[in-house]
Amino acid sequence: MKRIGVLTSGGDSPGMNAAIRAVVRKAIYHDLEVYGISYGYAGLIAGEIEKMELGSVGDIIHRGGTMLYTARCEEFKTLEGQKKGIEQLKKFGIEGLVVIGGDGSFRGAQKLTEHGFPTIGVPGTIDNDIPGTDFTIGFDTALNTVIDAIDKIRDTATSHERTYVIEVMGRHAGDLALWSGLADGAETIVIPEEKDDLDDIIARLKRGQERGKKHSIIVVAEGAGSGFEFGDKIQRATNLETRVTVLGHIQRGGSPTGFDRVLASRLGAKAVDLLLEGKAGVTVGIQRNELVYHDINEVLSQDHAINLDMYKLSQELSI
Incomplete structure (x- = not known):
């Protein structure tokens, strides 16, 4: 293998640039040519492909987002779209591809592998919802963004005695x-995996009231329901002054944490190693701080599993 490509697809996540940098520099270290594909699978179909050099990825390891940009592409879900993408890869002489993204991006990589094109998936998503890895690129940064926001909200919740x-x-x-x-x-x-009964939430809040608690923080994953609906029901049931904050896309931005920069560097470099070893149709990951890889079909056939021990602990500590 002498020439590989790299793209980012789906939702952006902090650390994608660090992964791109690792892919490019690891490949060049091994005397490979590297081509960056802009705008994900949409850019692949359109031929938005350019050769990358060492300097192409200079000063990006600390930046959020993705220098290759990203987009969602319905056309690539079709056989015709996939064939157009492979034609572009062959046109540029690209023999292997690294795809950085989440579940949807991996499904595109799966299709390329089925068509006989060597592809490696690198998990990049703030949701941390990819099986086969303990952490995905961007999760730690997003987590710290959320923690910082909640810390600030708690200050005003305390001052105004609000929920x-x-x-x-x-x-x-x-x-x-x-x-x-x-x-x-x-x-x-x-959370969507273990939906709390609203009556239990209200009962917990009332118990807090009875022991003199004057403010509360309730964190809701968007997949478990609307924060505004929860807030409205809680206020009507408890008569507690309740405010709702939807953090939104602020969670996707920002300079990646040290953990995400190192994770992305390790996973990006590992993807290049696997291509050089002749591997295809696999995803890289980290488990117990060791780099691993799994068959992409196996990864996509599994459901993400939440850490139920942590969930139980959160309930025990919030009595």
């Missing part, structure tokens, strides 16, 4: 809500 409902990202996975809620001592954490 605050904070909605965080996590359409199908509650990791951001669980980790940030536990780290910030939230009274209640609501």
